[in-house]
Amino acid sequence: MKETILSIENLTVDLLSGGEIxxxxxxxxxxxxxGEILGLVGESGSGKSVTAAAIMxxxxxxxxxxxxxxxxxxxxxxxxxxxxxxxxxRGKDMAMIFQEPMTSLNPVFTIGTQxxxxxxxxxxxTEKEAIQHALNMLKAVHIPDSERTFQSYPYELSGGMxxxxxxxxxxxxxxxxxxxxxxxxxLDVTIQAQILRLLRATVKNSRSSVIFISHDLGVISQLCQRxxxxxxxxxxEYGVVETILQDPKHPYTKALLHSIPDFxxxxxxxxxxxxxxxxxxxxxxxxRFHPRCAERQEICSKQKPAPVTLPxxxxxxxxxxSKER
Amino acid sequence: xxxxxxxxxxxxxxxxxxxxxxxxxxRAVDGVSLTLHKGETLGIVGESGCxxxxxxxxxxxxxxxxxxxxxxxxxxxxxxxEDQLRPLRSRIQIVFQxxxxxxxxxxxxxxxxxxxxxVIRKWKPREIDEKVVRLLELVGLSKEHLHRYPHExxxxxxxxxxIARALTNDPEILILDEPTSALxxxxxxxxxxxxxxxxxxxxxxxxxxSHNLAVVKYVSDRxxxxxxxxxxELGAVEDVMLHPLHPYTKExxxxxxxxxxxxxxxxxxxxxxxxxxxxxxxCLYYLRCPLAKxxxxxxxxxxxxxxxxxxxxxxxxxxxx
Numbered sequence: 156m157k158e159t160i161l162s163i164e165n166l167t168v169d170l171l172s173g174g175e176i177x178x179x180x181x182x183x184x185x186x187x188x189x190g191e192i193l194g195l196v197g198e199s200g201s202g203k204s205v206t207a208a209a210i211m212x213x214x215x216x217x218x219x220x221x222x223x224x225x226x227x228x229x230x231x232x233x234x235x236x237x238x239x240x241x242x243x244x245r246g247k248d249m250a251m252i253f254q255e256p257m258t259s260l261n262p263v264f265t266i267g268t269q270x271x272x273x274x275x276x277x278x279x280x281t282e283k284e285a286i287q288h289a290l291n292m293l294k295a296v297h298i299p300d301s302e303r304t305f306q307s308y309p310y311e312l313s314g315g316m317x318x319x320x321x322x323x324x325x326x327x328x329x330x331x332x333x334x335x336x337x338x339x340x341x342l343d344v345t346i347q348a349q350i351l352r353l354l355r356a357t358v359k360n361s362r363s364s365v366i367f368i369s370h371d372l373g374v375i376s377q378l379c380q381r382x383x384x385x386x387x388x389x390x391x392e393y394g395v396v397e398t399i400l401q402d403p404k405h406p407y408t409k410a411l412l413h414s415i416p417d418f419x420x421x422x423x424x425x426x427x428x429x430x431x432x433x434x435x436x437x438x439x440x441x442x443r444f445h446p447r448c449a450e451r452q453e454i455c456s457k458q459k460p461a462p463v464t465l466p467x468x469x470x471x472x473x474x475x476x477s478k479e480r
Numbered sequence: 481x482x483x484x485x486x487x488x489x490x491x492x493x494x495x496x497x498x499x500x501x502x503x504x505x506x507r508a509v510d511g512v513s514l515t516l517h518k519g520e521t522l523g524i525v526g527e528s529g530c531x532x533x534x535x536x537x538x539x540x541x542x543x544x545x546x547x548x549x550x551x552x553x554x555x556x557x558x559x560x561x562e563d564q565l566r567p568l569r570s571r572i573q574i575v576f577q578x579x580x581x582x583x584x585x586x587x588x589x590x591x592x593x594x595x596x597x598x599v600i601r602k603w604k605p606r607e608i609d610e611k612v613v614r615l616l617e618l619v620g621l622s623k624e625h626l627h628r629y630p631h632e633x634x635x636x637x638x639x640x641x642x643i644a645r646a647l648t649n650d651p652e653i654l655i656l657d658e659p660t661s662a663l664x665x666x667x668x669x670x671x672x673x674x675x676x677x678x679x680x681x682x683x684x685x686x687x688x689x690s691h692n693l694a695v696v697k698y699v700s701d702r703x704x705x706x707x708x709x710x711x712x713e714l715g716a717v718e719d720v721m722l723h724p725l726h727p728y729t730k731e732x733x734x735x736x737x738x739x740x741x742x743x744x745x746x747x748x749x750x751x752x753x754x755x756x757x758x759x760x761x762x763c764l765y766y767l768r769c770p771l772a773k774x775x776x777x778x779x780x781x782x783x784x785x786x787x788x789x790x791x792x793x794x795x796x797x798x799x800x801x
Binding site for chain 2: 198199343344345346347348351352355370371372373374376377378397400401410411412414415416417418425426427428429431432
C-alpha cells in the first residue's frame with residue numbers, strides 16, 4: 156500500500172442548523188496520494204465543501220462537529236488537534252483556494268501586504284526576504300507584471316488574475332496538500348483553461364497533492380487522476396477518472412453524465428434526473444439517491460447499500476451493483 | 481421563415497465620466513446586425529463583458545440604443561417612447577439568470593405569475609386565476625404551488641416560475657439570459673427540456689444568451705459569437721461549433737472542458753479579454769489572436785458571408801476567399 160498524504164476514514168459530520176443538529180456527512184472515506192489531483196464532484200448540497208472545511212478544521216463548532224471518523228494528515232489525526240496546532244498547519248502544510256477570490260482577499264490591503272503577512276506567519280525570515288519570495292511566487296504563476304500586481308489592491312485585478320494570486324499565496328509555504336474549492340466556477344472558459352493548466356503545472360513542479368472540488372465533470376476529467384462522486388453527504392462512487400466517467404456503475408453517476416449537454420456530438424436529447432437534490436436535513440432510510448433513481452429496487456428504500464469494490468479500487472455504494480456480483 | 485426581429489447596425493455607447501480622468505466612451509454594443517426567425521433559437525455566446533446582456537436590454541428596449549434600428553415585426557422600435565412601447569412590451573419577455581433575485585420574495589407564486597396580466601389590464605379576475613393555474617401546469621408546477629412564496633421553491637422550480645411569468649401575456653419572443661447558469665446540472669437538463677417543449681408547443685422564438693457553449697450548442701439553431709460588442713462569427717450551430725472559422729471562436733471552443741478531451745498544453749501566461757480598439761481601427765481581437773498580422777489593424781473588419789449563412793469578421797478569412 157502506497158503512503159498517503161491524507162486519509163479520511165469513516166468521517167461523519169453533524170452541523171447545527173435552524174436550532175437542530177443535522178447530519179451533513181455520512182461515513183466518508185477516501186485517500187489522497189502524493190502528487191495526485193483528486194476530484195470531489197457533486198451537485199449543491201452534496202457535502203463537497205463541508206468535506207473541505209472538515210479537513211481544514213474550519214467547521215462551525217470546531218472539531219465537536221466531527222462525530223465520528225479520522226482525518227489522518229501525514230499520519231496524524233487532525234480531529235484531535237488544538238486550534239493553535241491547526242493554525243500552524245493551515246497555510247503551511249495545507250492550504251485552500253476558494254471559489255470567489257474577491258471575498259477571500261482582504262479588500263483594504265494590497266496584495267503584497269497580505270502576501271508577506273502569510274509568509275512571515277509561517278516562516279522565520281526578514282521582511283525583505285519575504286517580499287522577494289512573494290515576487291518569485293507571483294512570477295511562478297506567470298503574472299506578467301508581478302511588481303505592479305504586488306502593489307495592487309484586489310479590486311484592481313480581474314477575476315482570473317486574482318485567482319492566480321490566490322494560487323501563488325496558497326503555494327507560498329509549499330504545502331503538501333492544496334484544497335481547491337470550485338476555483339474556476341466564476342471564470343470565463345478561456346481563463347478557466349489557463350487556471351487549470353497553471354494548477355496542473357504547479358502541482359507537477361512542487362509534487363504537492365490537490366483535492367479539486369467541482370460540479371463540472373468536464374473539468375474533473377481534464378485535471379484529476381481519481382474522482383469521488385458525492386451525493387447528499389455520501390460518496391457514492393470513487394475510483395480512477397477514466398473508469399468512472401467512461402464506464403460509471405452507480406445510477407447517479409450515469410444519470411449525471413447523461414444530463415450534461417455533450418459538446419462533441421450532435422444529439423438533441425438530454426435525459427434529466429427527476430426531482431431535486433434532497434435537502435441536507437432530509438432524513439432518509441436506505442440509499443439516499445433512491446427516490447430519484449431509475450434502477451431502484453425494493454431493498455433500496457429500506458437498507459443502506461453496502462460498499463462494493465471492483466478491480467482498480469473502484470468503489471460503489473449501490474444495491475444493484477452489489478447484487479450483480 | 482419570416483424575420484420576427486431584425487437588428488440593423490445597433491450601437492450602444494456608455495460614457496464614463498470621472499473626476500480626474502478623461503471621459504471614456506465604452507462601446508458595449510458596436511454595430512450589431514442580426515435577425516431572429518419565427519420558431520428558432522438564436523444563441524449568443526461570449527465571455528463576460530462582451531455585451532451579451534446589454535444587447536438583451538436593447539432588444540427589450542430597457543435601454544435606448546445610441547443608433548441603429550430594431551425592427552420588431554417590421555416596425556422600428558429603436559427610438560420609441562415609453563408610451564409607444566407599452567403595447568409592444570408583452571411581445572418580448574425575458575427570463576433572468578438568477579431565480580433567487582428575480583422573483584419578488586413577498587409575492588406568492590400566484591401573484592408573481594398574475595402580475596404581468598394585472599399590469600396590462602386586459603383580463604378579468606376570473607380569467608387571470610384560470611390562466612395562472614394553466615401556466616403553472618404548463619411549466620411543470622401545479623395548483624398546490626399557488627400560494628407558496630419563492631423561498632419555498634428549489635432553484636429549478638423558481639426558474640420554472642420565471643418562465644411561467646414570462647409566458648403570461650403570450651409573447652412571441654423570449655430572451656433567456658443565462659437561464660440555467662445558477663442551476664445544478666441535473667436540474668439544468670429539466671429546464672432545458674422544458675424550454676424546448678414550450679418552443680414546440682407554443683411556437684416561441686428564443687434568444688438564448690450564455691457563456692456555456694455546450695448548453696448553447698444543445699438548444700440553438702443558429703449562434704452568434706460576440707467579442708467586445710461586435711459579432712465576430714454568426715451561423716448555423718453545427719457550422720459555428722464544429723467548423724469554427726474565427727480564431728476567437730476556435731479559442732473559446734478549445735477551452736470548453738469536454739469529458740475525455742485532454743487539457744490543451746498552450747502557454748501559461750496570463751491573457752484576458754483585451755481590446756485593441758484603443759490602438760487604431762481594425763480587429764479588436766488583434767492582441768490575443770494567434771494569426772494576427774500587421775494589416776489586421778489597418779482596415780475596418782466587417783462581418784462577411786463565407787459560406788451559406790455562415791458569417792465571419794476576420795481578414796484571414798477574407799483573404800483566403
